[in-house]
Amino acid sequence: MIQNLVDGVLVGSILSLGAIGLTMAMHMLRFANFSHAELLSIGAYAALVFDGLFGAIHPALAEAIPPLSLTWSLTLALLISMGLTGLSAVAIDRLVFKRVRAKGGELSMVFASFGVAMIIRNILGLIFGLNPKLYSQDIVFAIVVSRDPFLLIKPDQVFTLVAALLIMFILHLVLSRTTFGYSLRAVAENPTLAQVSGINLSRMIVLIWLIGGGLAAAAGVFYGLTNQISPVLGRDLVLPIFAATIVGGIGSIYGAVLGGFLVGLASNLALVILPSGYSPAVPFLIILAVLILRPHGLFGEERT
Amino acid sequence: MIGVISYLVFFATVASILSIAVLGLNLQWGNTGLFNGGVVAFFGAGAYGTLILGGTPQAGQLGGFGLPYLLALIGGMVCAGGVAWIVGLLTIRLRHDYLAIATFGVAVAFETMMRNTNALGGAQGIRGFERPLREALGAGFTYNLVFFGFVLILLIATYLFLERLIKSPFGRLLRAIREDEMAAQSLGKSPSRIRLTSFVAGSVVMGLAGGLYATFYAFISPQDVLPILTFQIWAMLIVGGAGNNKGAVMGTFLIWAAWTASGWALSRFAPLEVQLYTGSIQFVLIGFVIVGMLLWRPQGIFPERLVVSQSARSNK
Numbered sequence: 079m080i081q082n083l084v085d086g087v088l089v090g091s092i093l094s095l096g097a098i099g100l101t102m103a104m105h106m107l108r109f110a111n112f113s114h115a116e117l118l119s120i121g122a123y124a125a126l127v128f129d130g131l132f133g134a135i136h137p138a139l140a141e142a143i144p145p146l147s148l149t150w151s152l153t154l155a156l157l158i159s160m161g162l163t164g165l166s167a168v169a170i171d172r173l174v175f176k177r178v179r180a181k182g183g184e185l186s187m188v189f190a191s192f193g194v195a196m197i198i199r200n201i202l203g204l205i206f207g208l209n210p211k212l213y214s215q216d217i218v219f220a221i222v223v224s225r226d227p228f229l230l231i232k233p234d235q236v237f238t239l240v241a242a243l244l245i246m247f248i249l250h251l252v253l254s255r256t257t258f259g260y261s262l263r264a265v266a267e268n269p270t271l272a273q274v275s276g277i278n279l280s281r282m283i284v285l286i287w288l289i290g291g292g293l294a295a296a297a298g299v300f301y302g303l304t305n306q307i308s309p310v311l312g313r314d315l316v317l318p319i320f321a322a323t324i325v326g327g328i329g330s331i332y333g334a335v336l337g338g339f340l341v342g343l344a345s346n347l348a349l350v351i352l353p354s355g356y357s358p359a360v361p362f363l364i365i366l367a368v369l370i371l372r373p374h375g376l377f378g379e380e381r382t
Numbered sequence: 383m384i385g386v387i388s389y390l391v392f393f394a395t396v397a398s399i400l401s402i403a404v405l406g407l408n409l410q411w412g413n414t415g416l417f418n419g420g421v422v423a424f425f426g427a428g429a430y431g432t433l434i435l436g437g438t439p440q441a442g443q444l445g446g447f448g449l450p451y452l453l454a455l456i457g458g459m460v461c462a463g464g465v466a467w468i469v470g471l472l473t474i475r476l477r478h479d480y481l482a483i484a485t486f487g488v489a490v491a492f493e494t495m496m497r498n499t500n501a502l503g504g505a506q507g508i509r510g511f512e513r514p515l516r517e518a519l520g521a522g523f524t525y526n527l528v529f530f531g532f533v534l535i536l537l538i539a540t541y542l543f544l545e546r547l548i549k550s551p552f553g554r555l556l557r558a559i560r561e562d563e564m565a566a567q568s569l570g571k572s573p574s575r576i577r578l579t580s581f582v583a584g585s586v587v588m589g590l591a592g593g594l595y596a597t598f599y600a601f602i603s604p605q606d607v608l609p610i611l612t613f614q615i616w617a618m619l620i621v622g623g624a625g626n627n628k629g630a631v632m633g634t635f636l637i638w639a640a641w642t643a644s645g646w647a648l649s650r651f652a653p654l655e656v657q658l659y660t661g662s663i664q665f666v667l668i669g670f671v672i673v674g675m676l677l678w679r680p681q682g683i684f685p686e687r688l689v690v691s692q693s694a695r696s697n698k
Contacts, residue, residue: 110479112419112486178676185417188482189620190676192419192613197669200662208658313609317490320483328479355498362487369472369480 080227082346088235088304090342091242095297096315097322097334098249099167099290105266105329106286107179109187113170113195114294115316119202121163121295122302122311126206128155129213145221145233147214148303156299160292167291168284170194195312203309210308238300245296246335249289253331258285266329314358318345321361325368327378336376340364388523393642395530398537399594401634404618405540405627406587412625412686413548414580415560416474417482420489421588421615424462426607428589429596430496430508431461437511444501451514455593462589463582465492470581475574481581489609497604507603511596533594537631540587544627547583556580610665614641617668620675623682632684641668 100114132151133140139151178190220230253259264272265282273279301311322341326333345360352360368375403425410416418424436454439446449457469488473481497505519525547553558566559573566573596602614637622633644667648660656663675682 104479108479110482112482174673174677178680181676181680183680185411185415185478185482186676186680188417188419188479189616190673192616193669193672193676196613196665197673200665200669203662204659204666208662317487320487324480324483328477353498356494359491359494362484362491365484365487366472369476369484373476373480 079347079350080229082350083343084229084231086343086346087339088239088342089346090339091239092297092300092304092338093315093318093322093342094335094338095242095245095293095300096319097326097338098246098331099286099293100319101323101326101328101331101334102262102266102286103290104323106269106283107175107187108184109191110320111191112188112316113191113198113312114290115312115319116195116198116202117163117167117291117294117312118298118301118315119307119309119312120166120198121159121291121298122307123202123206123298124162124295125152125155125159125299125302126211126213126307128158131155142214142216146237147216147234148237149214152213152299152303156296159299160295163295163298164288164291167287167294171283171287195316199309199312206309208309210306211302212306213302232304234303238304242296242300245293249293249331262286317358317361318342321364321368324365324375327375330375330377333375333377384523388526391523391526391530393638395526395533395598396595397635397638398530398533399591399598400615400618400638401631402533402537402540402594403588403591403615404622404630404634405537405544406584406591407615407619408584408624408627408630409544409547409556409587410581410584411619412630413553413560414556414577414584415478416577416581416584417478417485418581418584419482419486419612420492421612422607422609423485423489423492424466424585424588425592425595425611425615426489426492426496426602427462427465428458428592429602429606430502430592431458431589432593433458433508433511433596433602434502437508440508440510442500443503443508443510445508446510451597455590455597458593458596459586459589462592463586466582466585467578470578474577474581486609489607489612493604493607493609496607503603505604507601507605508596509601511600513597513600529598533598536590536594540590541627541631544587548627552576613672614638614668617672619682620672620680621682623684623686625686626682626684629682629684629686633682636683637668637671640671 096115096118099117100111103111103114129149129152132154133149139154140149142149174190174194175187178186220232223229223231253262261272261277261282264275265277265279269279298311301315318341322337323334324337325340326335326337341361341364344364345357348360349357403421407418407421410418432454434445435447435449435457436451437446438448465488469484473484496502516525519528548556555566555571555576559571559576563573595606618634618637619630621637622631623629641664644664645660648663649657652660
């Protein structure tokens with residue numbers, strides 16, 4: 079039970095990072111982006127490539143930072159991967175979403191995102207193979223925090239949680255203290271009025287994709303660090319991330335953070351009563367519960 | 383020669399069954415503008431419903447009620463409609479993304495449930511279904527030909543029914559809501575009720591397709607209700623032309639032919655180490671077809687014909 083709670087918080091932090099970018103793009107561009115979770119895969123694999131590269135350039139970089147299995151090269155690779163994934167998100171928008179948007183249909187965008195997800199997922203599978211990969215082959219033993227109740231935690235999990243919270247705190251500072259943060263909120267509130275006030279809408283869209291992609295990459299790397307990396311990573315996480323945005327209310331960044339933790343906790347606590355085979359269905363049950371109890375989420379506003 | 387013909391019959395049977403599902407989606411998406419991201423859930427509900435109601439009893443499994451075939455098929459359609467009604471009731475009033483996400487979710491939940499619940503067949507799927515008229519017709523080519531005829535009749539019936547429906551006042555109402563919900567509402571219509579009706583009706587049609595599919599193979603398993611099927615059915619509609627029933631059927635045959643042919647070509651000509659990735663290559667190809675269509679010909683090969691109503695024409 080305690081173990082499930084702790085695991086839930088850890089998974090929740092990863093879902094939160096993914097959900098922030100999704101909720102921003104969904105609010106701004108008004109479409110459910112089914113390809114957002116694939117950005118996590120792109121990030122995880124990009125970090126894998128650069129991790130290998132840096133390790134080959136200088137062996138000292140490939141040393142693990144005790145007690146973690148994380149290496150210096152992976153830390154560098156994470157930063158590069160965040161940038162690259164953000165740029166990929168912008169590129170995907172330029173190549174596909176922007177053009178579909180120009181033709182009108184909001185719902186065509188949803189379907190285009192289905193197609194994009196399918197392409198990214200399978201191209202990753204073709205390049206890196208269908209077998210799961212790991213950042214480190216070393217076995218890092220979990221630390222027994224207490225025996226009664228039994229609780230195991232891996233050092234990497236603690237690092238992941240701290241890093242995720244730090245990233246979210248930085249984002250919070252940016253949103254609440256900078257002109258960019260104000261512009262972002264203005265655009266979310268009323269795009270037309272924001273434009274009249276001299277905010278460049280297309281520049282804001284690019285920035286949203288950059289931030290969303292960067293956060294997704296971090297989430298992907300953290301997921302790879304605590305689980306494993308595989309081409310179906312995006313497929314497995316798309317529904318939990320959507321559930322997190324719906325719990326928080328579409329468009330609310332703080333809601334997405336809270337939603338991520340709630341979905342992570344609920345999914346892990348559900349394992350106490352449900353056999354683990356059913357866990358992919360749990361996010362759907364959460365979505366249903368939210369739609370019945372509070373259709374616009376915890377912090378969402380009514381908007382059709 | 384008989385081999386080629388029997389393969390063509392096999393191909394046409396599957397393509398016709400899928401056409402029915404695509405027609406159901408066309409009612410939802412093409413005519414009403416509802417995004418159904420979980421076609422397989424409704425297709426699967428029809429398939430499982432039909433086999434559970436019409437099958438013979440199996441140890442440890444729900445069902446085996448052995449109902450007469452047509453009754454079982456209708457029961458499957460009712461199952462699909464029931465699932466659609468619940469999902470629709472919760473989401474149809476909200477902004478459109480919710481329906482897309484919830485239907486996507488219901489498909490994931492459906493597959494998970496079928497895979498893990500042994501009473502519903504579990505990962506092995508549901509067996510023990512006697513195909514109707516099996517004894518009278520034998521198991522060979524004659525049976526397949528007769529079954530193809532049966533599917534074709536149902537496809538034509540579905541097609542004619544939907545054509546009539548979209549030409550009726552109800553069909554005009556659907557398009558009115560799709561184009562401008564507020565305007566329809568101001569004329570005293572209830573958009574959410576009409577959309578729910580259309581959503582359930584389309585899902586019932588998908589359930590029929592699922593029931594026929596399960597009958598054809600006398601078997602259904604979670605492997606048959608993977609998300610890729612939703613995607614294929616969408617691809618068929620988009621390529622054929624959303625809003626046009628003829629396009630929907632043509633698109634189905636076209637995409638299904640391309641899918642089968644690419645699978646065959648890859649297994650025939652690709653080197654052995656590539657064959658493991660046949661699925662991935664096909665998925666990438668179909669992904670590009672979709673994105674390409676949306677970018678360069680979003681109206682499909684057979685675009686929707688926009689009709690001007692008679693009264694509007696006489697006013698000119």
